[in-house]
Amino acid sequence: xxxxxxxxxxxxxxxxxxxxxxxxxxxxxxxxxxxxxxxxxxxxxxxxxxxxxxxxxxxxxxxxxxxxxxxxxxxxxxxxxxxxxxxxxxxxxxxxxxxxxxxxx
Amino acid sequence: xxxxxxxxxxxxxxxxxxxxxxxxxxxxxxxxxxxxxxxxxxxxxxxxxxxxxxxxxxxxxxxxxxxxxxxxxxxxxxxxxxxxxxxxxxxxxxxxxxxxxxxxxxxxxxxxxxxxxxxxxxxxxxxxxxxxxxxxxxxxxxxxxxxxxxxxxxxxxxxxxxxxxxxxxxxxxxxxxxxxxxxxxxxxxxxxxxxxxxxxxxxxxxxxxxxxxxxxxxxxxxxxxxxxxxxxxxxxxxxxxxxxxxxxxxxxxxxxxxxxxxxxxxxxxxxxxxxxxxxxxxxxxxxxxxxxxxxxxxxxxxxxxxxxxxxxxxxxxxxxxxxxxxxxxxxxxxxxxxxxxxxxxxxxxxxxxxxxxxxxxxxxxxxxxxxxxxxxxxxxxxxxxxxxxxxxxxxxxxxxxxxxxxxxxxxxxxxxxxxxxxxxxxxxxxxxxxxxxxxxxxxxxxxxxxxxxxxxxxxxxxxxxxxxxxxxxxxxxxxxxxxxxxxxxxxxxxxxxxxxxxxxxxxxxxxxxxxxxxxxxxxxxxxxxxxxxxxxxxxxxxxxxxxxxxxxxxxxxxxxxxxxxxxxxxxxxxxxxxxxxxxxxxxxxxxxxxxxxxxxxxxxxxxxxxxxxxxxxxxxxxxxxxxx
Amino acid sequence: xxxxxxxxxxxxxxxxxxxxxxxxxxxxxxxxxxxxxxxxxxxxxxxxxxxxxxxxxxxxxxxxxxxxxxxxxxxxxxxxxxxxxxxxxxxxxxxxxxxxxxxxxxxxxxxxxxxxxxxxxxxxxxxxxxxxxxxxxxxxxxxxxxxxxxxxxxxxxxxxxxxxxxxxxxxxxxxxxxxxxxxxxxxxxxxxxxxxxxxxxxxxx
Numbered sequence: 045x046x047x048x049x050x051x052x053x054x055x056x057x058x059x060x061x062x063x064x065x066x067x068x069x070x071x072x073x074x075x076x077x078x079x080x081x082x083x084x085x086x087x088x089x090x091x092x093x094x095x096x097x098x099x100x101x102x103x104x105x106x107x108x109x110x111x112x113x114x115x116x117x118x119x120x121x122x123x124x125x126x127x128x129x130x131x132x133x134x135x136x137x138x139x140x141x142x143x144x145x146x147x148x149x
Numbered sequence: 150x151x152x153x154x155x156x157x158x159x160x161x162x163x164x165x166x167x168x169x170x171x172x173x174x175x176x177x178x179x180x181x182x183x184x185x186x187x188x189x190x191x192x193x194x195x196x197x198x199x200x201x202x203x204x205x206x207x208x209x210x211x212x213x214x215x216x217x218x219x220x221x222x223x224x225x226x227x228x229x230x231x232x233x234x235x236x237x238x239x240x241x242x243x244x245x246x247x248x249x250x251x252x253x254x255x256x257x258x259x260x261x262x263x264x265x266x267x268x269x270x271x272x273x274x275x276x277x278x279x280x281x282x283x284x285x286x287x288x289x290x291x292x293x294x295x296x297x298x299x300x301x302x303x304x305x306x307x308x309x310x311x312x313x314x315x316x317x318x319x320x321x322x323x324x325x326x327x328x329x330x331x332x333x334x335x336x337x338x339x340x341x342x343x344x345x346x347x348x349x350x351x352x353x354x355x356x357x358x359x360x361x362x363x364x365x366x367x368x369x370x371x372x373x374x375x376x377x378x379x380x381x382x383x384x385x386x387x388x389x390x391x392x393x394x395x396x397x398x399x400x401x402x403x404x405x406x407x408x409x410x411x412x413x414x415x416x417x418x419x420x421x422x423x424x425x426x427x428x429x430x431x432x433x434x435x436x437x438x439x440x441x442x443x444x445x446x447x448x449x450x451x452x453x454x455x456x457x458x459x460x461x462x463x464x465x466x467x468x469x470x471x472x473x474x475x476x477x478x479x480x481x482x483x484x485x486x487x488x489x490x491x492x493x494x495x496x497x498x499x500x501x502x503x504x505x506x507x508x509x510x511x512x513x514x515x516x517x518x519x520x521x522x523x524x525x526x527x528x529x530x531x532x533x534x535x536x537x538x539x540x541x542x543x544x545x546x547x548x549x550x551x552x553x554x555x556x557x558x559x560x561x562x563x564x565x566x567x568x569x570x571x572x573x574x575x576x577x578x579x580x581x582x583x584x585x586x587x588x589x590x591x592x593x594x595x596x597x598x599x600x601x602x603x604x605x606x607x608x609x610x611x612x613x614x615x616x617x618x619x620x621x622x623x624x625x626x627x628x629x630x631x632x633x634x635x636x637x638x639x640x641x642x643x644x645x646x647x648x649x650x651x652x653x654x655x656x657x658x659x660x661x662x663x664x665x666x667x668x669x670x671x672x673x674x675x676x677x678x679x680x681x682x683x684x685x686x687x688x689x690x691x692x693x694x695x696x697x698x699x700x701x702x703x704x705x706x707x708x709x710x711x712x713x714x715x716x717x718x719x720x721x722x723x724x725x726x727x728x729x730x731x732x733x734x735x736x737x738x739x740x741x742x743x744x745x746x747x748x749x750x751x752x753x754x755x756x757x758x759x760x761x762x763x764x765x766x767x768x769x770x771x772x773x774x775x776x777x
Numbered sequence: 778x779x780x781x782x783x784x785x786x787x788x789x790x791x792x793x794x795x796x797x798x799x800x801x802x803x804x805x806x807x808x809x810x811x812x813x814x815x816x817x818x819x820x821x822x823x824x825x826x827x828x829x830x831x832x833x834x835x836x837x838x839x840x841x842x843x844x845x846x847x848x849x850x851x852x853x854x855x856x857x858x859x860x861x862x863x864x865x866x867x868x869x870x871x872x873x874x875x876x877x878x879x880x881x882x883x884x885x886x887x888x889x890x891x892x893x894x895x896x897x898x899x900x901x902x903x904x905x906x907x908x909x910x911x912x913x914x915x916x917x918x919x920x921x922x923x924x925x926x927x928x929x930x931x932x933x934x935x936x937x938x939x940x941x942x943x944x945x946x947x948x949x950x951x952x953x954x955x956x957x958x959x960x961x962x963x964x965x966x967x968x969x970x971x972x973x974x975x976x977x978x979x980x981x982x
Binding site for chain 3: 251252255316320321323324327328329354355356357358359361362363365366369370373374375376377379382383384385388392395752755756758
Binding site for chain 1: 804807808810811812813814815817818819821822823825826843847850854855857858861862865959962963965966969970972973974977978980981982
């Protein structure tokens with residue numbers, strides 16, 4: 045518990061320097077990524093699998109940005125949060141593989 | 150500092166309905182889980198009586214299907230899970246030196262939702278037929294086409310509600326173990342049972358949402374004509390199997406890991422030795438938890454997923470034998486050279502080791518995909534999973550109950566009756582299930598109502614039934630022991646086994662409401678044993694004696710359970726109960742009332758601040774004086 | 778341990794983590810979100826497995842209208858930003874700004890929910906009912922679960938706004954705000970995958 049406490053104090057220090065500016069940058073970044081995703085689909089005429097890869101890549105990037113900045117996951121004292129979410133993501137990946145490869149054949 | 154908040158402290162029945170004390174919730178879990186264990190056991194006995202001779206007609210085929218479905222469902226979700234939660238509630242906060250769990254209110258909510266879910270599932274017996282599609286409820290058998298009555302609806306809604314309780318219980322224990330440890334209680338000083346409770350809670354957190362989705366989808370299929378698992382609507386029946394086992398396999402490890410923890414504690418205490426290879430035990434526990442999520446398709450080898458999938462899952466499954474083997478050897482090396490006392494708790498623990506090894510060996514046999522095509526759906530599988538669940542988990546729970554009974558109730562269980570329980574249950578168990586391996590190899594399929602004469606099944610089935618009756622006697626001896634013990638004076642010392650190694654043995658049996666008058670300072674693994682070896686009589690306190698803040702009791706969790714129960718019934722019977730106004734069905738109205746009760750309670754919980762109350766210094770000093 | 782010790786006098790910088798109760802709440806909620814990840818992941822995998830089973834209903838690329846989805850996305854993304862501002866106001870102890878940002882968040886969320894209800898209504902009239910096909914069932918279940926989360930979030934944050942107005946910013950109310958904002962971000966994160974996997978991928982023929 046002692047360890048926890050110092051972690052909280054350090055994250056406090058980091059917050060003080062942080063204004064809403066970073067959040068607005070993250071927002072612009074998210075808007076941009078969303079726009080790119082929609083544009084990719086609307087422009088069409090590219091290879092289907094390639095579009096899928098681009099779309100998933102953009103989504104993952106956007107989620108990463110939002111979780112790191114808006115949900116403060118980049119700050120200290122979020123080790124268990126990261127473990128929790130990543131474990132969930134790991135199981136989701138196995139589920140998606142199941143749905144894509146082992147549900148129909 | 151000492152604010153005197155006036156909080157009603159209830160007594161009698163109201164105390165049990167409103168309690169947020171983890172020790173009392175542990176007892177509630179034990180009573181409820183014990184009750185469902187008896188119900189499931191009775192169902193098992195009826196199954197065995199039906200099968201004791203060929204072409205028996207003791208129960209009808211339909212009833213037999215209901216019995217085997219409810220036996221499996223009840224034992225896993227309503228008996229084993231709550232009994233595990235009983236031990237976790239009773240022991241984990243004490244082992245980490247905490248005054249309570251992280252979320253006492255949520256703890257009580259978890260219990261009441263579990264209980265009302267379990268009751269909902271079981272009233273199906275009196276409401277026109279229990280679920281009868283097996284505990285796995287495979288589609289399309291569990292769909293509306295083949296199971297038109299309400300049996301499966303009870304399964305779906307009962308498990309959904311009970312599952313919510315389990316999920317929030319799991320989150321509660323994770324946070325408790327991460328945030329509430331006493332000073333000095335680092336992760337690598339935590340007792341093994343706490344470690345396994347931690348990993349089990351993590352598995353609950355990540356496995357139960359998958360079950361929730363699967364059950365919701367099946368519910369939509371049945372109640373609202375969705376097409377998830379219905380091939381005529383474009384659905385996919387194999388998808389249900391995947392989702393069920395993505396939950397179902399981790400569930401098996403959710404069940405067995407706490408038993409591993411109990412065995413580690415008991416063997417170490419009664420060998421008077423430090424647990425051999427503690428850090429490898431921790432590592433093995435984590436590894437088993439991790440691998441548990443990557444092996445689900447070994448339940449589906451014969452579905453036809455293809456050689457790649459079967460090979461992958463085959464190898465992943467066999468890998469689990471490695472961390473499990475580490476554990477077995479560590480227990481053996483802990484016993485090696487120890488000064489062993491065979492108390493009833495230790496008998497169960499020592500009996501566990503070879504029994505579980507046998508279950509593990511048949512597990513590896515089943516993991517070989519080509520061989521599994523032969524064993525699949527035969528009594529060999531039945532023998533295998535009863536060896537790991539009864540021979541593993543149930544022996545572990547019996548061991549834990551005998552070991553911690555004095556801590557929970559202040560009375561030591563009778564040793565003679567305890568040993569009698571062990572020998573009848575243990576011999577009965579092997580008699581029942583060892584022979585079933587050979588029944589399976591001879592070709593007797595599982596889940597059949599009866600069998601013909603002259604197939605060579607007769608004698609083995611008879612032996613199996615005799616064994617089941619012996620197990621029933623074992624259970625009766627245990628109940629007898631509880632009754633006999635409850636008439637004895639409540640005089641168990643703080644450390645009744647005299648070789649207690651962990652923090653729970655440093656405080657009175659049963660502990661006061663606040664557990665630790667002063668939070669202990671932990672100086673190493675096996676905290677209490679370390680102090681004993683250093684010649685100290687108790688723990689060094691980490692704080693002076695002062696008023697202790699406690700959470701207030703609350704009746705809300707009980708009513709939230711009631712709300713879910715009513716909502717479940719309402720939605721289930723909506724097609725039968727006719728319309729209230731226009732197209733709006735009466736059942737929906739009832740369901741919405743139930744949900745309103747639930748949300749109303751959540752609203753009250755959010756709006757009313759719980760200030761709790763303080764136990765004052767003089768009361769604590771009085772307790773200390775009385776016990777010294 | 779006690780929630781009282783901070784009420785009088787200065788609030789700490791991160792009031793949501795000032796008490797053990799608050800820290801427990803934040804950690805417990807993070808773990809809950811880990812479980813929610815699996816919940817939505819399973820819904821996604823069911824949708825992925827069933828998305829081509831349209832039977833007689835309209836296929837995804839004929840059904841979905843990207844302008845509507847883009848508008849819904851814009852609303853939810855902006856509401857996520859406003860809830861970040863709310864947490865920023867929480868950390869700088871500006872109660873008024875905090876309440877205002879939360880109100881804007883709720884309004885944007887309600888707008889999103891309204892669009893979704895309109896969308897569902899529209900689809901049903903196009904012949905894409907809940908019982909039409911496995912595709913439609915899994916679509917409504919996935920998007921509907923998300924919509925139900927939005928609806929719950931709106932009610933929850935509204936309740937917190939009322940509490941903030943009545944009780945002010947304390948070490949008891951602060952964790953509630955923080956946790957609700959985490960929940961709201963998570964809903965937005967899930968939506969990123971929904972518009973990608975359900976709508977955009979559905980549009981790719």
